[in-house]
Amino acid sequence: MDWNDLRVFLAVARSGTLQTAARQLAVDHTTVSRRIKALEASLGATLFVRAQGGHELTAAGLDLLPRAEAMEKAAHAALQSANRNAAPPERGELAGVVRVGATEGFGAAILAGALARLGQAHPRLTLDLLAVPRALHLSKREADVVISLERPLRGPYVVTKLCDYxxxxxxxxxxxxxxxxxxxxxxxxxxxxxxxxxxxxxxxxxxxxxxxxxxxxxxxxxxxxxxxxxxxxxxxxxxxxxxxxxxxxxxxxxxxxxxxxxxRRFWMSMPTENKAVPRVTAVWQYLKREVALRMPEPQAR
Structure with a gap:
């Protein structure tokens, strides 16, 4: 099961409507609907039925709820642990500057809102978003994390597929x-x-x-x-x-x-030494989660 699908499931289960869940997750309601359908398909079960004024859990949904809540609790505990390790002990929060480079359209449409929410959660963290119509170069240290259309083939970098579109x-x-x-x-x-x-x-x-x-x-x-x-x-x-x-x-x-x-495909990269910088790795993991939630799966040709 995809944790991002479970996040959406919990939001709908608690709010009772797709629209309210979408507002809470800062996505559109079609994304919520798509995530629920994907989760139902993976489980082979219907999780919600339409009811007056919203959606109600089916028997399968009620069975999934405590397991999803247990995963949520574990995820929150892991994030809190990471944040404690990434910031001064007396504050327990991320601090410093992280510069993210991305293509112009993706940076503006997908990353800007996500990074703004992360910055609100960590007031001592400064996030620079370089959303520009050109390639950014890790070798020139133009950014701490770079999201690009082409996969870096050489260099001391950590590289992962971010998403298809x-x-x-x-x-x-x-x-x-x-x-x-x-x-x-x-x-x-x-x-x-x-x-x-x-x-x-x-x-x-x-x-x-x-x-x-x-x-x-x-x-x-x-x-x-x-x-x-x-x-x-x-x-x-x-x-x-x-x-x-x-x-x-x-x-x-x-x-x-x-x-x-x-x-096409977006790749996310960072210099290998940034793995030792907690604020950068925290942004890296956050972007992987947020992009997975907000980007629809491409349709087959």
């Missing part, structure tokens, strides 16, 4: 109303496109459109994925955007959902 073709409802529906790959011809500036790409993982369709020209190109998002929202053209960015904007419509489905 998907990108899709999107256009605004206004753009599609003006230019007509797109039902097949052939319909992509003649449309306006938004993308990256090829000679300024900082990662080969950002080559997307060539896998599906090579535009004759672009209406707008930018090194910034958030600029591309805003251009798409403004009706400038068709863009390939990460699902974790586009899902927050109801004005955007997925185009060719069965065909345009690009999967």
């Amino acid at each position: 998907t990108l899709h073709l999107y256009a605004s409802r206004r753009y599609l109303a003006q230019h007509g529906p797109i039902a097949t790959r052939d319909d992509l011809a003649g449309h306006a496109y938004i993308g990256y500036v090829d000679d300024l790409l900082y990662s080969n993982e950002l080559h997307f459109l060539d896998e599906l369709y090579r535009p004759e020209s672009f209406a707008l190109r930018s090194t910034s994925v958030t600029a591309q998002l805003q251009a798409a929202l403004a009706g400038c053209g068709i863009a390939i955007l990460p699902g974790f960015l586009a899902r927050e904007h109801g004005e955007l419509v997925r185009i060719l959902p069965e065909l345009a489905n690009f999967q």
Whole structure:
């Protein structure tokens, strides 16, 4: 069982509604629903039934509840122990500066809120988030922890897979109303496109459109994925955007959902010596948990 699924289970069991649990966990209600379904699938049992005003535990849910609470208690005890070891004994809290580097869109959409919550829990901890449209280099000590599209292949680093994510073709409802529906790959011809500036790409993982369709020209190109998002929202053209960015904007419509489905991966790295720095390892473990909770599992191609 995934502990992040159990966290969501406990929140729903205690609050009685998906919406309240989502607010408590600082996620959207679709994430809560997805986590519950994943847990039910792994257990082969229904945990909740709809009731007036919310959700009630089934017999299977009632059976799982004490076990989930025991795991929660153990997790809290482990975290408290880690925090005591990571901070001055008289305060029992994290202190100092930790710099996290990440790609621009992922840093803004996923990491900023998570790190803000961690900072609120540890007032003596300063968190620097470098969310930039370029690669950050551990070898230059630009950050204590780096989240990147490409896995570092050499160097004295600790590296782990953080998460997979998907990108899709999107256009605004206004753009599609003006230019007509797109039902097949052939319909992509003649449309306006938004993308990256090829000679300024900082990662080969950002080559997307060539896998599906090579535009004759672009209406707008930018090194910034958030600029591309805003251009798409403004009706400038068709863009390939990460699902974790586009899902927050109801004005955007997925185009060719069965065909345009690009999967990429984020890696998290830090210099090996940072394993001996408690505040850095605490941030590392926290980000693994939070990203696992907030990032939806990519759909298969």
